[in-house]
Amino acid sequence: MIDIHSHILPGIDDGAADWADSLMLARAAVAEGITDIIATPHHYDRKYKNDAEQVLALVTELNDRLNKQEIPLMVHAGQEIHIHEELLAHLDEGNLLSLANTSYMLLEMPHSRMPNVMEHIVYELCLAGIKPIIAHPERNAEVLKHPERLAGLIELGAYAQVTSHSLLGGFGREIERTSWELCRHGLIHFIASDAHHLSWRGFRMREAFEKTEEVLGASTAAAYARNAELLLHNKEVGMTAIRQSERRLKGWSSFRALFRK
Ligand SMILES: [Fe+2]
Secondary structure, three states: OOOEEEOOOOOOOOOOOOOHHHEEEEEEEEOOOOEEEEEEOOOOOOOOOOOOOHHHHHHHHHHHHHHHHOOOOOOOOOOEEEOOOHHHHHHHHHOOOOOOHHEEEEEEEOOOOOOOOOOHHHHHHOOOOEEEEEEHHHOOOHHHOOOOHHHHHHHHHHHHEEEEHHHOOOOOHHHHHHHHHHHHHOOOOOOOOOOOOOOEOOOOOOHHHHHHHHOOOOHHHHHHHHHHHHHHHHOOOOHHHHHHHHOOOOOHHHHHHHOOO
């Protein structure tokens, strides 16, 4: 299993605090069946700035430590890039990391709203050959009310990642219900842990995949797992199995009504 979103690097954001935490998370990842994990520390949100160079150095050191401790996990570099006005300029300057050196890039919106620049940023990134992935849209207040805004970003070429904990009710009933509806409507391409710390937000990936099999069927769960593998090999993700689970939409009003249940 591959996890494309985690905060496993030590001491640089609100994830692992030190090397002991990082190794603890790594062991837990292996116990869940995870073989590859992408380290995606927060970048350019209000609190944290984690430049590419620093992230790459920590990933190298973590992989060295994992080798020495014989923990069979490969860590890849990435960032969870907060949406900000200078994002495209930073991309031009080469300051942003994609996921595992592929053309996929993980973007984070503020939880309270969808910034007006989102469509513009997604459009420009796609033009530049970057495949933007929206991290945990199910936790965004505007997506909860207006899921069609996420659909608009997907139509422009973005992808979306739901968090294992959201699917399992870890962020409350509304987010849980929205997570499954977004999946059912083909608006989710990846399931990832967004693991921060074992004691308060670990992986729960195996559980989330088991529940996905139960709710959406084995082929859809397998398609999500396969998409993470395709990403790691920098290949286009497949949506066929995911779209098979999609309900037929009769228009945005009926789509939105599903979220008001
Ligand atoms: Fe995150």
